[in-house]
Amino acid sequence: SQLGWKFYDADDYHSPANKKKMAEGIPLNDEDRIPWLCALHDILRREDSSRQDAILACSALKKVYRHILVSGASAIESNQPEQQGENAALKILFVHLDGPIDVIAGRLEKRRGHFMPPELLKSQFDTLEPPSAPENFITISLEKSLPEIVLEIETAIFQG
Numbered sequence: 001s002q003l004g005w006k007f008y009d010a011d012d013y014h015s016p017a018n019k020k021k022m023a024e025g026i027p028l029n030d031e032d033r034i035p036w037l038c039a040l041h042d043i044l045r046r047e048d049s050s051r052q053d054a055i056l057a058c059s060a061l062k063k064v065y066r067h068i069l070v071s072g073a074s075a076i077e078s079n080q081p082e083q084q085g086e087n088a089a090l091k092i093l094f095v096h097l098d099g100p101i102d103v104i105a106g107r108l109e110k111r112r113g114h115f116m117p118p119e120l121l122k123s124q125f126d127t128l129e130p131p132s133a134p135e136n137f138i139t140i141s142l143e144k145s146l147p148e149i150v151l152e153i154e155t156a157i158f159q160g
Contacts, residue, residue, distance in 0.1 A: 003053065003055075003154065003157075005052075005053040005054055005055050006047060006052055006053070006054040006055070007054070007055050007057070008040075008043060008054060008055070008056045008057070009056075009057045010036070010040055010056055010057060010058035010059070010060075011057075013036060013039055013040060013043075014036055015035070015036065017032075018032050018033075018036065022117070022120060023117070025117050025119050025120060027120055027123035027124075027127075030062075030064075033065060034068065034076065037060070037065050037068040037069060038068060038072060038073050040056060040058060040069060041068055041069050041070075041071070041072040041073075041090070042072070043056075044056060044069065044090055044092070045072065045090060048090055048091075056069075059124060060094070061124060061127045061128045061129065062127060062128075062129045063129050063131070063132075063135070064076075066092075066094055066131065066135060069090070069092060070089045070090050070092050071089050071090075091136075092136065093136055093137065093138065093156060093157060094131050094135060094136060094137035094138075095137070095138055095140060095153055095156075096130060096131050096137055096138070096139040096140070097140055097141075097142040097149070098130070098139050098140065098141055098142065099141060099142040099143055100143075101121065101122070101125055103142065103143060104121060104142070105121055108121060138152070138153070138156045140152050140153070
């Protein structure tokens, strides 16, 4: 990436069962997504502990999904008080790329050899809980040019 940060695509970390389900046009549910999100948290935690900044492209559609990325499995066991130290929350800036469903559908159509069929897009919009306070996020229109988007993200990171 332009920042010299490590880049991860969350789609690479789905289980074969999840990929098969999506390829068949069946939307994933919380049960399918939670182990995947916990694995992604572990990757981010590992990078953080080696002082490596990282960018993760991920459809973290629900508030609880983003909470898992920040805090790991402890986000689900909410009866557990947040342990400090090693399990302190990761510092994550969520970048919500926002745009109309038809624009996103057009881009999905162009994506070749991917397991997610465009028909699943509506289910993702139905599930989406856009980030809101007190989450640490910015919202950027994906109808902007890529250089504009990158600049907005960099500005937010370096001002944060």
